[in-house]
Amino acid sequence: MKDRHLSLNQTQRVRLEAALHELQSLAPAIASAAAVTVADTIPVNQEDNILKGHGTSDQDGEVVATLCGVVERVNKLVYVRTLRARYKPEVGDIIVGRVIEIAPKRWRLEINFSQDAVLMLSSMNLPDGIQRRRTAVDELNMRSIFEENDVICAEVRGFQHDGSLHLQARSEKYGKLERGQLLMVPPYLVKRKKQHFHHLEQYNVDLILGCNGFIWVGEHVVVGEKTKTTGGQQRFSTEAENFTPLETRKHICRLANAVRVLSALGFTLTVELIIETMEASASSNVEINDMLGAEFYVQTAEREAKHRADLLRKKNGAR
């Protein structure tokens, strides 16, 4: 939980402590079991058949933890899962990244990983939509597709032998993201789900939860209209005409602030939770910039504590 230098007065501090305490007590007891630190031996039954996974190493015949975290056992695999890990990519993850460099036939993106991800020119759809071999002219026109500091959404295609990532953006829903905000949250707050692209119709806003902790909140773009090839002058005039309407901008800001508050509190980010927080702020008439203030912070913590307590009570009652 990062300290955002909120100046809480005494009552707010007390309320926050109470809410956090309740959340801690509601947390499943499994999480506190088998927490290891570096150089703790992990007890294993049959020494010879155990697969030693990430975060473990074999020293003097014993399985020793090399990371601090929780011991997980799956069949014959024993590994240590860190709770506050850096982003660990898997094939098929949806990623949001920012272009930092254009290299021969590829773009390099920064994605909050130990190395930069690479998006090859051949893994990207050309603007005219034809499937053809990339020529030298295409290579020279790479800047017309993506430039430095553009925000891009892509999917992990695989790993290189040196550990760097290869991305692909061949589908219509991937590509350059415009008219919105990019938020950076700790990657362990975004869990892998079936869907990472969310279109919120009531606000006309797209919400993309990248698995690397980069979250995009932006105006909704109708898929299929992206492949318009407009000339230089034409583009200026069309953009001058359709600015994002003020209502949509307010919704984008509210959603972004809701994500900021939730990430500061350390809650797992799901679409339902973000929308619920945003609606709570709208219904209680909190100003958009006040959402980052102390009062809303404490209220969100209390609301989530109550919500989880209700869920637990319902589960216990149904049993």
Place this chain on the structure above:
Amino acid sequence: MEGGSRAEGRNPNQLRPFSCTGNPLHRAHGSARWAQGGTIVLAAVYGPKPGTRKGENPEKASIEVVWKPKTGQIGRQEREYETTLKRTLQSICLLTVHPNTTTSVVLQVVGDDGSLLPCAINASCAALAFAGIPMKHLAVAIGCGVMDNGAVILDTNTAEEQQAKSFAHLVFPNSRKSVDSKDPTQKDEESERGLISCITHGAMSEDDYFNCIERGVAASSKISDFMRKTLQKEVSGDA
């Protein structure tokens, strides 16, 4: 000068009160602020970052240390600290997990009251653990001084270091503990754990040296328990 009458009334085997704050810096991947009495060091870890330096082996990860003194320009003493720290940290980290990467450790001296190098080693080890860099074991460092009358004192402050005949900074690996050991007072076998680094200043006899190591091992288990408790708190302290 008797070994018994130390500055704050400490006995020869008593360490100064130490504290460790986890992750005070938000932009670093891992950071720790380790304080031992008046000596305070802030360590920040960034990485692993892609690419290695020119002379380094690309099949292993490399560690780069930057030491920032409290006052004054960076000179030979700071370079010596950087090299010592780099060698120590390279021996405790698992270098084959992220090949061809560089991990930077930046140290800032906030206060210096003796035993600066041990404090810095403890701080950087804690910062590496908070950053999630896999390590074989934690490095626990302690400073020992040999006085004129042959008495050995632990955790020397600046005045004692100047008066001592010789002093040594020792770095030990921390003790291993089983995860669910039902016996809380289980005595771990510290016999052959070994010594990671040792930097001595001044001349000391063999007996004094082994004496220092013995006392150091005993004290290092206390510090290693403290480190383990701090790391456990950080690991399990999340909503």
